[in-house]
Amino acid sequence: MDVKPQRVRDPLHDLIEFSTSPFEQGLWHAINAAEFQRLRRVKQLGFSELVYPGATHTRLAHSLGVFHTARHLANHVRRLLGQSAFDEDRCEIALAAALVHDLGHGPFSHAFEVAMEKIATARGAKFEKRHEIWTADIILGNTDIGARLERGIGKENREAVAILLLQETPTDLYSGIVSSQFDADRLDYLRRDRLMTGVSHGSFDYSWLLANLEVDSVAFATDGENYATVDSLILGNKAFQAAEAYVLGLFHMYFAVYYHKATRSAEKILSAILVRIGQLVLNGKSSATGLEKSHPLVRFLSDASLGNYLALDDTVIWGSLPMMMQADDNHIKELSSRLLRRDLYKAFDVAEHFKSRGGAASVAKFRAALAEANKSGAFEEFEIFEDSPARDPYKRRGYDSPDALSKVLIRGSAGGPYQDLSELSEVVSALQKRTAYRVYASNADAMTKLTEIAKGVG
Structure with missing residues (x-):
């Protein structure tokens, strides 16, 4: 044939x-x-x-x-x-x-x-x-x-x-x-x-990066002495701006898309649903979940085998939400209904709120005040979710381990020695790890309480 x-x-x-x-x-x-x-x-x-x-x-x-x-x-x-x-x-x-x-x-x-x-x-x-x-x-x-x-x-x-x-x-x-x-x-x-x-966001010149791709031997050293060399991908000097755009584009995409507040709210709701179902299944109360014992999710939570894992996918979750809306457990019923209707928890962006009001120190005070409010039962009636997504735009690595192969290495000049991009680029070297901190509130009353805590911090 x-x-x-x-x-x-x-x-x-x-x-x-x-x-x-x-x-x-x-x-x-x-x-x-x-x-x-x-x-x-x-x-x-x-x-x-x-x-x-x-x-x-x-x-x-x-x-x-x-x-x-x-x-x-x-x-x-x-x-x-x-x-x-x-x-x-x-x-x-x-x-x-x-x-x-x-x-x-x-x-x-x-x-x-x-x-x-x-x-x-x-x-x-x-x-x-x-x-x-x-x-x-x-x-x-x-x-x-x-x-x-x-x-x-x-x-x-x-x-x-x-x-x-x-x-x-x-x-x-x-x-x-x-x-x-x-x-x-x-x-x-x-x-x-x-x-x-x-x-x-996220635009960079892929074709130009590929056209300027080279291979060179990366030397690993300890105390100034080379002990090994390994071939690695290197970018030519002409790809300097494209390499900067690549690093910046990746960083921007995380906060514009991957860490979008609505996306993260939906993720928090689904995680809460799954945790509650897991608690009930493991306590022998799977009937309260609205799902049959033969349901793929119940089977997996009962027995985390490879076969049961492979029976799970996004369509299983989406298709299960109407059944979960009939659950005896009110928490599962409420959250599955919200997820299916896209009635997401609203985000109070704490880090952004305090950006010009004391920065990290004020965020830390807010966290402490929120923890105290939780202890005192201020949020017993209103569920909240905390979220701290973080992104390091460029991990700077030394040359004393194979981690160096994870670098973006680039020529300092045509035909010159390679260097870590962060050593040549003022833009990349200035980038700092960014951590968002948001609290998601289930309703307007919960959001009001969060706002009051923020006012108390200053």
């Missing part, structure tokens, strides 16, 4: 093609596995569509885009190194990892993980099942996609893909394509999320 190239039409990349090579045909076969197709039912931006109606793209679309972008980067590296120096095996491991890197995301990823952590903590257990670990379990487990990957890339490479995705920092040039401060994941989601939300 003739093998044909397979193509996917993508709103960001236009055509994403899987060639007739055995490797890419193997990846195409893996895409059709049940675990990968599940990503069609997990949205990339969770609740962001409540703010940006166009943001309905899925983690499946993003995963295909990350593979496509990683292949762009890898092909560029191949040209720079030459075929004889290029490691095809490690490249294939990186490309496969790029494709399957999001397999382990649960429904409404962030909100779900927060809820599971709270449930585990309440039981005195340590929360260990981050989505990266679920991803590795899916790849290595007795799964459809695990079997397909093994047939396509071999058993050893299947295991190597899981290991790569569990790494917190890159260890070589090829793993840096998948996970670093300048990786295929960020290069896809920053452009894709900007396109689908319709915002103007």
Whole structure:
């Protein structure tokens, strides 16, 4: 039978093609596995569509885009190194990892993980099942996609893909394509999320960055003495402004889109619903949740097996809300109704309120005053949620560990030595970690109490 190239039409990349090579045909076969197709039912931006109606793209679309972008980067590296120096095996491991890197995301990823952590903590257990670990379990487990990957890339490479995705920092040039401060994941989601939300934030010149991409040996040193060198991606000097725009764009997208107050309010509501359902299920009172014992969410909370986890996705949650609205538990009934109707808690932006009124010191006083008010029962009738999303715009790393491969390295001048972008750019070096602090109130009376506490602080 003739093998044909397979193509996917993508709103960001236009055509994403899987060639007739055995490797890419193997990846195409893996895409059709049940675990990968599940990503069609997990949205990339969770609740962001409540703010940006166009943001309905899925983690499946993003995963295909990350593979496509990683292949762009890898092909560029191949040209720079030459075929004889290029490691095809490690490249294939990186490309496969790029494709399957999001397999382990649960429904409404962030909100779900927060809820599971709270449930585990309440039981005195340590929360260990981050989505990266679920991803590795899916790849290595007795799964459809695990079997397909093994047939396509071999058993050893299947295991190597899981290991790569569990790494917190890159260890070589090829793993840096998948996970670093300048990786295929960020290069896809920053452009894709900007396109689908319709915002103007986050713009940068991807083509120019790629055109100025180089490979150089990064030296690691301790006490001034080099002990190892590793090849890494470097940007040429002409990409200086584009590199600045990339770092700034990523930073701006977090607070304009990912940490939007309405999105975070919806996440807080869902987390509260899941925590309450978890409490009832674990106490043998699942009937009060409005869900049947056979419901995927109840099954997972009763038995957190891989199979039960894979039965969960965004559509399961959305489809369950009408049932939860019939729950005997008033908390679940109220919150599920609000989420379905988009009747979100309103945000009191504490950090913004005190920006010109004492800054961090006043925020700390507000936190203390709010804690006292909670102790005294001031908010017993009115539920509130606290939220402190934070973003470090650029993690500055030393050269005494492989963490240095996570840097954005750039030439100081044409043909000159590379440096960390933060050492060359006054803009990047001036960026500071930003932490928002908001309190979400369930009604006007609760908001009035929060305003009174703020007035008391000054």
